[in-house]
Amino acid sequence: MSDQQHPDTPTPETDAAAPADTSPLLAQTEARLAEMSDAYLRAKAEAENIRRRADEEVSKARKFAVESFAEAMLPVIDSMDAAIARPDASVEQVLEGVHATRRQLVSALERNKVLEINPAVGTKFDPHQHQAISMVPAEGEPNTVVTVLQKGYLISERVLRPALVTVAAPK
Incomplete structure (x- = not known):
């Protein structure tokens, strides 16, 4: 090294050695990148296959429900x-x-799992299961079923059709 050169300034000898030292690291990184790229593509393909199979199952379930x-x-x-x-x-x-x-x-x-909704007279009006056609003056508690005009139906606890009822009017 000459007196004029700074100790951190690369010399031709150190420049030639630097690529040789990083070459194995670069090869490892490229190999790792290729591995991860392959794993990503495989995972993406697997996710697409799962989605396609799920779509087919849903289609079959609808068709044969x-x-x-x-x-x-x-x-x-x-x-x-x-x-x-x-x-x-x-x-x-x-x-x-x-x-x-x-x-x-x-x-x-x-x-x-299709069940009747047939409220008894005097049952408290439930807007989730009953549809009030009218309110009539009646003895007893207000907002209770006075008459059932048509039964309702549930399917797996979901209202398919509400029961049509008349309800006691508040006094």
Whole structure:
């Protein structure tokens, strides 16, 4: 080193040595980058496959969701067909058949989590399950059910149709 050169100033000898020292580090970094890039691409492909499979499952679930309900309805249809096939049945026989068919229908609905909302007279009005058609002056507690005009239905605890009711008016 000459007297004029600063100790931190690179010399031709140190310049040549520097790339040789970083070359293994650069190779390691490039190898690691290639590894991470490959892992990223694989993870991205796997996520896309999972999304595609989930979409297919949802599509199948929608397509066949009604299958269980339809199977439960078939005996009801069979009973109705049997009733139609007997035009000579008496009124009592037809009525008995209608009651039996209704029981089958109610049972099929219950198996598929469709339940009646049929509030008793005097039950407190619930706007989440009842729809008030009118308010009438009545004895007893205000805002209670006076008459049920039409039953409502729940499906898996969600209101399918609210019960139509008249409600006692406040005095």
